[in-house]
Amino acid sequence: MKFCWVTLRVKNLEESLRFYREIVGLEVDRRFVAGPGTEIAFIGKGETKIELICNEANNDVSIGQDISLGFEVKSVDEMMAFIKEKGLTVHSGPFEPNPHVKFFFVQDPNGLKIQFVENR
Structure with missing residues (x-):
């Protein structure tokens, strides 16, 4: 499977x-x-x-608050700059829970949280 x-x-x-x-x-x-x-x-x-x-x-879309999709990027800082350049808002973050990972969230057009994560 x-x-x-x-x-x-x-x-x-x-x-x-x-x-x-x-x-x-x-x-x-x-x-x-x-x-x-x-x-x-x-x-x-x-x-x-x-x-x-x-x-x-039927375009009434319901997105769960605790659901997100994660995408790995080379640099969170570069991705955040790109997001701002495109006129989007950072939903939350950046967060660095340990020295090996850094991430932040934006929202897609439907309100789904999208996580961009840098693994070091």
């Missing part, structure tokens, strides 16, 4: 794709219409993907 993907319902597919492409660096793997008013996009490289589902008839 292997882990395939995480599914996220999104309010606006284009806005979400732009965030994950421009900020996180994930490209669209495949995209298709999945019924009337519903579109799905899989993003990411490798075997694990993020599935974004947008249903224009």
Whole structure:
């Protein structure tokens, strides 16, 4: 058994794709219409993907407060500067719980916390 993907319902597919492409660096793997008013996009490289589902008839998206997606970066400081340059707000952090890890959070267009972590 292997882990395939995480599914996220999104309010606006284009806005979400732009965030994950421009900020996180994930490209669209495949995209298709999945019924009337519903579109799905899989993003990411490798075997694990993020599935974004947008249903224009039901765009009331609920995100759990204790859920986040984590992405490793080479430098938290450089990523924070990039985030600010793009006009986004740092949600919380940076945190350095030990000398080997440093991280911070932003929110995606739907309110999901995205963690950028530097492992040293």
